[in-house]
Amino acid sequence: MWTVIGIALYILIAIAIVISLLLNGIRPSKTLAWLLAIFTIPVGGILLYLMLGRNKRKQQRYSRKPRAPEITPAVPAQDTAPLSKREGQISKLIAGNTGFPLTTDNEVELLKDGEKTFKRIFEALREARETIHVQYYIFEEGELADRLLDLFVQKEAEGVEVRLIYDSIGSLSLSRGYLQKLREAGIEVYNFLPYRFGRFLTSLNYRNHRKIIVVDGETAFTGGINISDKYLKGDENLGIWHDMHLMIRGSAAHHLNTVFINDWELVSGNQLEIKPPEMSQFPGNVRMQILASGPNDDFSLMEKLYFTLINSARKYVYITNPYIIPNHALMTALHTAALSGVDVRLLLSSKSDSIVVNLCVRSYFQRFLRSGIRIFLYPEGFLHSKIITVDDRVCTIGTANVDDRSFQHNYEVNAVVFEKTTAVELREYFERDSEKSIELNFEDFSTRPLTHRLAEGAARVISPLL
Structure with a gap:
């Protein structure tokens, strides 16, 4: 009898998933792949779908629209050529769908590989006066993380507000002891979508892959580099990790700070004030835009x-x-x-x-x-x-x-x-x-x-x- 009930329940769940796929599936190839998995892999196909396949964009947690930066785009310098038609279309795509306008008052520096990147990051962190916002997909313990811990503790003691977001899957190895040291120093720390038994299947597939540091809302870093010693010393399987990062001073740094603030509200439930900087304070003339994307987008x-x-x-x-x-x-x-x-x-x-x-x-x-x-x-x-x-x-x-x-x-x-x-x-x-x-x-x-x-x-x- 229990076998019959189990089979009937399995069939009902499979039918419900098929209906959901037919109603909400966007890509036919992906929909077909999930249908094949469900009907050819007993039990396992459904579990895989629950972990990796469901579209969360309609759920409140994911459909919440982030706040746009409270800033007026800077006026281009007289010696700056206007955007071409093709560039204008790219800029319009970003601004029209994210609320982040083109900014024209930025200074940028390309940072190739870990040594140069972390040199610039530590220089900026030491100069922090008000806030340090840090967000990483991978935050691994080691020499680099220990140096950051010491510096965060020092800046917090100086009255700087330090906030850290780490991804619970990407930073899986981050120990309770390390996090406890941060919190004991007064540093606010949250992990993104922590995996727990009751939430594991619903959150595993949606990760925060961003890498952001913003100092005082004025100097920002983003790119591909995570917090890990493998960018400085390598690892035994792959050697040194090579990557490109970007240091930004200007209104675009404020926009990256807005991205962090939106994510902070998502993980902590607390809404921070978005403070627009004075437009005259940035001497740069590089035009740039920030595009933040996620499962809460109406479009990809x-x-x-x-x-x-x-x-x-x-x-x-x-x-x-x-x-x-x-x-x-x-x-x-x-x-x-x-x-x-x-x-x-x-x-x-x-x-x-x-x-x-x-x-x-x-x-x-x-x-x-x-x-x-x-x-x-x-x-x-x-x-x-x-x-x-x-x-x-x-x-x-x-x-x-x-x-x-x-x-x-x-x-x-x-x-x-x-x-x-x-x-x-x-x-x-x-x-x-x-x-x-x-x-x-x-x-x-x-x-x-x-x-x-x-x-x-x-x-x-x-x-x-x-």
């Missing part, structure tokens, strides 16, 4: 940013990212650009921190190469940067990968810079790294062993679920 904004950047290219588009698992729209955009004569190049790490994800990424290489896209594999350590550079005019640096997890499930943030000097500097970094890399060619790659192709194909089947 980061996907649309990447899609628009690729489509806007007339000369070249260079993408550096370790996780390129494009959906159909981005595949079409990349192929169309390459077949139209645009110089499309991808720079990825030859090593990976995930075997399955690496196989998924490589499963797209043959079609990329066939369409004329050039692929470079960086051999020294692990390349973790997330960069797109277009035509020496516009570029983006941030936290978002080129995959559905970043587009649909994670909270991400990217800085979009409309300035030639920064774009050229990123292109030159790309070219120097490419010279060190191994370039693939279609003939050699297409003759790789059958076992490799089968493994890549199997991994690609589950790519809509990653």
Whole structure:
């Protein structure tokens, strides 16, 4: 009797999930993948769907709209050329859907790799007078975390308000002892969507992948670098982690502070005041915009940013990212650009921190190469940067990968810079790294062993679920 009841209950749950997928599924390929998983993997398919497949955008926690910054966009300097039509469309896409306008009074500095990045971060933290806001996906204990702890404690004793958000999955190894030391010093600490037995299935799939530090609402850092010693000393499997970060002074730093404040309200329930800075205090002239995306978006904004950047290219588009698992729209955009004569190049790490994800990424290489896209594999350590550079005019640096997890499930943030000097500097970094890399060619790659192709194909089947 209990067996019959169990089977009946299982069928009812499966039917309810199928109805939900048919009503709310956006991508047919992903909907089909979940339907196959539910009906071919008894029990396990439903559990996987509950953990990874449900669309939370309609739930109150995820549908809450973040506050926009209380700031008027700066007036462009007289010697600053106006945005081109294509750049204006990108800016309008961001402002119209996020509330973050174009700012024109910024100073920026590219920070390549951990040593330079953390040098600048510690310099800025030591100068903090009022607030330090820190938010990271991965916050790992080690020498770097210990130095930050000492500095946070010192600044809190000086009267600086220090607040920290860490992701409960990305920072899983962060110990209670470390957190207790922070709290004993008066530092406010919250983790993002803490996993508990009753909430594990509902929160696992929605992570905060952002990396943000804002000092006094004026100086900010964002990009791909997490708090981890592997950016300074490497790890035994992958070696040194290479990445790109960005230091910002200006109104865009205030916008990153607004992103943090919105996330602070989400994790703590407390609403902080958004204080707009004096517009005259920033001497920079770099135009940039902040795009914060997440499962609370009405549309997949980061996907649309990447899609628009690729489509806007007339000369070249260079993408550096370790996780390129494009959906159909981005595949079409990349192929169309390459077949139209645009110089499309991808720079990825030859090593990976995930075997399955690496196989998924490589499963797209043959079609990329066939369409004329050039692929470079960086051999020294692990390349973790997330960069797109277009035509020496516009570029983006941030936290978002080129995959559905970043587009649909994670909270991400990217800085979009409309300035030639920064774009050229990123292109030159790309070219120097490419010279060190191994370039693939279609003939050699297409003759790789059958076992490799089968493994890549199997991994690609589950790519809509990653």
